[in-house]
Amino acid sequence: MSQTPYFDEAAKSATFERDGQFNIIGVRAFVTSCASIADWMDDLYMLLGERFIEARLYLSARRAANRTVAALLAEFHVPDDPKSKEQFFTEFYAAIGWGQIEYQLDYTKKTGQVVVKNSFLAQGLANKFTAQGHNIATGQKSDITRCALFGAYLAAQVSNFFGEEIEMLEQQCATMGRPACVFEVSHERFSLRSPRGQDG
Numbered sequence: 001m002s003q004t005p006y007f008d009e010a011a012k013s014a015t016f017e018r019d020g021q022f023n024i025i026g027v028r029a030f031v032t033s034c035a036s037i038a039d040w041m042d043d044l045y046m047l048l049g050e051r052f053i054e055a056r057l058y059l060s061a062r063r064a065a066n067r068t069v070a071a072l073l074a075e076f077h078v079p080d081d082p083k084s085k086e087q088f089f090t091e092f093y094a095a096i097g098w099g100q101i102e103y104q105l106d107y108t109k110k111t112g113q114v115v116v117k118n119s120f121l122a123q124g125l126a127n128k129f130t131a132q133g134h135n136i137a138t139g140q141k142s143d144i145t146r147c148a149l150f151g152a153y154l155a156a157q158v159s160n161f162f163g164e165e166i167e168m169l170e171q172q173c174a175t176m177g178r179p180a181c182v183f184e185v186s187h188e189r190f191s192l193r194s195p196r197g198q199d200g
């Protein structure tokens with residue numbers, strides 16, 4: 001892609017204020033390391049279990065993401081067609097460091113997948129701060145997917161593109177040694193009790 005207007009607009013909007021109020025596109029934000037986020041999540045996974053955390057994170061992020069999608073499309077005056085919206089979200093989330101999104105969607109069947117390279121959630125797991133304060137690549141691998149929160153944002157986006165509520169379930173995660181995280185469109189409602197359509 002030769003032109004990246006949305007990427008540039010988002011990236012150049014960042015303001016660093018001495019009173020501690022970092023802003024991006026005029027919205028108060030903050031910067032933290034991906035390793036720290038992975039550390040917070042590690043504790044939640046350990047205490048509460050993978051399925052509960054995934055479902056809880058997904059559902060709460062999904063509600064927030066619905067508002068974010070509408071606000072961002074309005075703020076950037078994104079044309080109301082799917083390809084423009086795909087381009088916008090790809091560039092915007094690259095600019096704010098979430099990862100590189102590639103939508104592989106079938107608009108006729110309302111199905112498909114989204115591939116994410118460099119997910120901040122996945123890469124955080126493979127980095128740790130040592131007791132001496134160094135940030136080192138541990139290469140740590142996981143046997144579970146770790147990017148449910150990202151999936152919730154993708155679900156809100158793709159639901160907007162399709163004009164129909166869908167969910168996005170992470171099927172492969174970079175933390176499991178895969179080259180990228182892969183999220184699949186699901187038409188089943190995501191519930192806390194059965195996060196992947198299973199019983200119990």
Ligand SMILES: [Zn+2]
Nearest residue numbers: 147173174181
């Ligand atoms: Zn992942």
